[in-house]
Amino acid sequence: MTETLQNPLRPFGADSPIAHLLDLADQMGEPPTDQEQRDDAEVAAAHHVYNEFGFSLARVLDADDWTGYPAVSDHGTRWQASAVAWLDGGLWLHHTVRIPEVGPGSDILTLVVPCTCGRGYVDYGFKTEDDLLETFAELKATAGRSPHDDKHPLDCTSVTALTHTRSADV
Numbered sequence: 001m002t003e004t005l006q007n008p009l010r011p012f013g014a015d016s017p018i019a020h021l022l023d024l025a026d027q028m029g030e031p032p033t034d035q036e037q038r039d040d041a042e043v044a045a046a047h048h049v050y051n052e053f054g055f056s057l058a059r060v061l062d063a064d065d066w067t068g069y070p071a072v073s074d075h076g077t078r079w080q081a082s083a084v085a086w087l088d089g090g091l092w093l094h095h096t097v098r099i100p101e102v103g104p105g106s107d108i109l110t111l112v113v114p115c116t117c118g119r120g121y122v123d124y125g126f127k128t129e130d131d132l133l134e135t136f137a138e139l140k141a142t143a144g145r146s147p148h149d150d151k152h153p154l155d156c157t158s159v160t161a162l163t164h165t166r167s168a169d170v
């Protein structure tokens with residue numbers, strides 16, 4: 001049976017651009033599904049890395065290395081949709097887009113690094129490739145672990161480490 005016979009009123013293919021555009025128009029106003037949020041989070045992370053970290057992260061991560069997670073509310077805290085990429089050795093990269101009340105969203109990349117004490121993770125925020133490579137230069141002596149700091153013992157068991165746990169458990 002041909003498609004024409006199945007859909008006599010539709011003069012275009014099921015996978016054609018116009019079919020997708022009509023579907024999109026249909027979905028306008030509907031909240032994005034979890035799967036759409038995951039997909040968007042992966043695409044946003046991959047784009048940001050490709051555009052801003054071409055010398056470093058984009059060389060070692062492919063678009064499909066990112067795993068997206070939908071937005072969730074947890075004990076009154078709202079977490080934006082996010083994506084994580086596994087770097088091996090216990091290290092993760094976490095990406096999300098912070099959306100303010102007004103103005104454009106901003107990309108937030110965080111390097112999640114296991115602490116040398118083995119009890120948790122330390123988050124390293126960074127904005128530029130220089131920041132990131134400086135961090136890796138510091139972590140080299142400890143083979144990619146964050147040196148435990150007894151003066152700031154909360155650093156490696158902080159809330160941000162929970163973000164990682166949540167992401168890894170989903």
Ligand SMILES: [Zn+2]
Pocket residue numbers: 115116117118119120147148149156
């Ligand atoms: Zn520690």
